Amino acid sequence: MDEQSRLRVFLVDDHAMFRAGVRAELGAYVDVVGEASTVGQAVTAIAALQPDVVLLDVHMPDGGGRAVLESVRKSHPQVKFLALSVSDAAEDVIGLIRAGARGYVTKTIAPDDLADAIRRVADDDAVFSPRLAGFVLDAFAARPDAPVADPELDQLTNREREVLRLLARGYAYKEIAKELFISIKTVETHVSNVLRKLQMSNRYELSRWAADRRLV
Amino acid sequence: MRPTSPARRRLIAAHDPDRSPQKGTSLYAVRKLYRDPSRRLVAGVASGIAGHLGVPVYAVRVTFVALLPFDGLGALLYAVFWAVLSSAPGVLPKKRDKRQMLTYLALGLGVLLVQQMIGLGGGSNMFLGWLIAIIAIGAGIIWHLADPDRRRRWTSAVPNAPWLGAVVDETSRRSYLLRIVGGGACVIVGIIGISLVAAPHAGVGFTELLGGLLYALVALAGVALVIAPLLWRTFGQLRAERVGRIREQERAEIAAMVHDQVLHTLALIQRKAGDTKEVVRLARGQERTLRNWLYKPIASPTEKFSAAVEEIVAEVEDTYAIVVESVVVGDIDVSERVAALAAAAREALVNAARHAKVASVSLYAEVEADAISVFVRDRGVGFEPAAVGPDRHGVRGSIMGRMERHGGTSEIRSEPGNGTEVRLFMPTPEGRERHG
Numbered sequence: 001m002d003e004q005s006r007l008r009v010f011l012v013d014d015h016a017m018f019r020a021g022v023r024a025e026l027g028a029y030v031d032v033v034g035e036a037s038t039v040g041q042a043v044t045a046i047a048a049l050q051p052d053v054v055l056l057d058v059h060m061p062d063g064g065g066r067a068v069l070e071s072v073r074k075s076h077p078q079v080k081f082l083a084l085s086v087s088d089a090a091e092d093v094i095g096l097i098r099a100g101a102r103g104y105v106t107k108t109i110a111p112d113d114l115a116d117a118i119r120r121v122a123d124d125d126a127v128f129s130p131r132l133a134g135f136v137l138d139a140f141a142a143r144p145d146a147p148v149a150d151p152e153l154d155q156l157t158n159r160e161r162e163v164l165r166l167l168a169r170g171y172a173y174k175e176i177a178k179e180l181f182i183s184i185k186t187v188e189t190h191v192s193n194v195l196r197k198l199q200m201s202n203r204y205e206l207s208r209w210a211a212d213r214r215l216v
Numbered sequence: 217m218r219p220t221s222p223a224r225r226r227l228i229a230a231h232d233p234d235r236s237p238q239k240g241t242s243l244y245a246v247r248k249l250y251r252d253p254s255r256r257l258v259a260g261v262a263s264g265i266a267g268h269l270g271v272p273v274y275a276v277r278v279t280f281v282a283l284l285p286f287d288g289l290g291a292l293l294y295a296v297f298w299a300v301l302s303s304a305p306g307v308l309p310k311k312r313d314k315r316q317m318l319t320y321l322a323l324g325l326g327v328l329l330v331q332q333m334i335g336l337g338g339g340s341n342m343f344l345g346w347l348i349a350i351i352a353i354g355a356g357i358i359w360h361l362a363d364p365d366r367r368r369r370w371t372s373a374v375p376n377a378p379w380l381g382a383v384v385d386e387t388s389r390r391s392y393l394l395r396i397v398g399g400g401a402c403v404i405v406g407i408i409g410i411s412l413v414a415a416p417h418a419g420v421g422f423t424e425l426l427g428g429l430l431y432a433l434v435a436l437a438g439v440a441l442v443i444a445p446l447l448w449r450t451f452g453q454l455r456a457e458r459v460g461r462i463r464e465q466e467r468a469e470i471a472a473m474v475h476d477q478v479l480h481t482l483a484l485i486q487r488k489a490g491d492t493k494e495v496v497r498l499a500r501g502q503e504r505t506l507r508n509w510l511y512k513p514i515a516s517p518t519e520k521f522s523a524a525v526e527e528i529v530a531e532v533e534d535t536y537a538i539v540v541e542s543v544v545v546g547d548i549d550v551s552e553r554v555a556a557l558a559a560a561a562r563e564a565l566v567n568a569a570r571h572a573k574v575a576s577v578s579l580y581a582e583v584e585a586d587a588i589s590v591f592v593r594d595r596g597v598g599f600e601p602a603a604v605g606p607d608r609h610g611v612r613g614s615i616m617g618r619m620e621r622h623g624g625t626s627e628i629r630s631e632p633g634n635g636t637e638v639r640l641f642m643p644t645p646e647g648r649e650r651h652g
Contacts, residue, residue, distance in 0.1 A: 108539075130541055130543045130578060130580065131541075131543050133543070134543035134544070134545045134580070137545045137582070138545045138546065141545075141546065165580070165582070168543045168545070168580045168582075169578055169580040169591045169593055169637075170541060170578025170580070170593050171593075
């Protein structure tokens with residue numbers, strides 16, 4: 001990849017040690033153009049720098065990553081967000097996804113996988129960890145008693161379900177494409193569709209689940 | 217893990233045969249007279265006495281009723297017994313038998329009618345007996361407030377004035393106040409009645425009595441005004457102290473967790489800093505413990521499939537120093553088949569940990585209406601399935617054989633250099649019904 005097309009990445013995390021680590025690891029793949037440790041700093045700096053992708057910590061003082069997302073997304077819709085969390089509990093992440101993040105990875109992710117995820121998010125694709133895929137399958141499970149208001153948004157297609165299952169089983173996009181005899185681009189489309197459903201659906205389980213944890 | 221709540225402990229005590237009152241009536245134990253509310257018609261006095269004397273309950277009850285005409289002696293005795301006797305320990309009150317009560321009520325009425333007809337007793341003495349009974353009832357209401365465990369709580373709340381504890385204790389202050397006022401009213405009415413009946417010619421008229429009562433009330437109000445701030449302050453202190461105690465308890469729990477686990481792990485990591493694998497194992501184990509402590513409700517691995525999977529994942533991570541990325545969707549109660557599935561999944565994890573030469577393995581388990589599926593996948597060295605000899609017990613016996621024996625199926629996919637995936641399927645009872 002030549003210098004011109006290197007992605008500009010911004011780091012938001014309240015742990016200086018973690019920021020330094022990520023900066024060192026990602027240096028080979030992308031340009032880390034700035035970092036912030038508080039919500040206020042992040043909002044100002046992102047508006048000024050207009051990075052391609054923001055790596056956003058879920059847990060921070062003053063409202064966490066969600067507060068950053070909510071204040072930046074309206075004014076700068078072209079900036080993509082990738083949530084990073086140490087907790088790996090879907091309930092911590094789902095709020096960020098619903099607020100507009102394009103994906104979620106855990107902080108233990110390997111550097112090249114992280115670079116891959118950043119590239120994917122910059123291309124407007126979605127990034128799901130196995131655990132997030134598992135949660136979505138759970139929340140969208142075909143329960144006979146669940147009322148469906150909007151079939152387009154409230155249900156997953158069989159194909160999407162298959163893709164999510166393979167994601168949850170630890171398959172990479174390339175492997176999923178091979179397993180299902182489809183192209184990588186099609187896999188990406190399926191995952192993006194699932195992300196859209198996850199963000200837009202008012203499915204009963206989703207709202208109840210989110211309300212239980214006071215997220216929406 | 218969860219501590220038994222006090223209410224539950226009490227319930228257990230009540231059902232514990234070793235602590236039931238029958239034990240107290242054995243030959244060698246000291247026999248103490250209790251009320252027996254488990255066989256009560258009114259308050260369990262008669263059944264308690266009957267149990268103590270070894271005579272039929274109805275005999276005691278009839279005696280009480282028969283004593284009614286003698287200046288209300290039956291009621292008086294009953295009230296006094298009730299006030300003085302405490303309820304047998306560990307006995308839960310039962311619902312009263314209304315029909316039986318009606319019988320004795322009719323009997324009592326009959327006895328009183330007969331008394332009226334033959335003119336036995338009666339007059340002021342008769343009235344006196346009933347008044348004393350009222351006083352006894354009032355006193356009883358107040359005394360029964362102070363049964364031992366209640367008293368202990370008050371004493372710990374306000375060490376130098378237990379009675380104050382009763383008033384400021386938050387949990388049931390209202391009912392205590394109600395009982396104290398009600399009991400007090402009974403006693404006062406009884407005493408005033410007696411003084412009226414016993415000395416009707418002392419020149420104390422109704423008006424004077426009312427005036428006296430009013431003055432007494434004014435005096436009481438004055439006293440209340442004086443001690444109200446004290447009561448209020450004590451109440452506030454008590455609440456602050458309770459909040460402090462809870463906070464202190466939580467702090468101690470967190471401190472214990474940090475001290476016993478986190479600091480210990482950090483010390484171990486420092487000592488083994490050179491051994492990467494061991495450091496990862498320690499960190500991973502500690503992470504799991506903290507995570508469980510922070511987020512997860514505790515389910516027993518012998519009850520829930522998801523908990524069973526978590527347990528085997530933890531065990532394999534600990535033993536083989538690898539990371540297992542586990543995702544479980546849905547849940548089901550553990551049965552013999554489900555346990556077999558979990559055991560096969562464990563075997564698959566162990567195989568991957570031993571032979572795949574990787575740092576992490578993925579496990580995905582999904583519970584659907586018809587079947588449970590488990591996938592264990594690694595990106596390790598893989599092997600040629602056809603080349604595995606029949607002596608390889610791990611795969612054939614522990615995974616495939618186990619699944620088949622319990623009505624499930626298994627499939628192993630592997631190619632050299634491209635990792636291995638073990639797929640396990642077990643039909644649920646529902647699924648077996650549907651598909652025969």
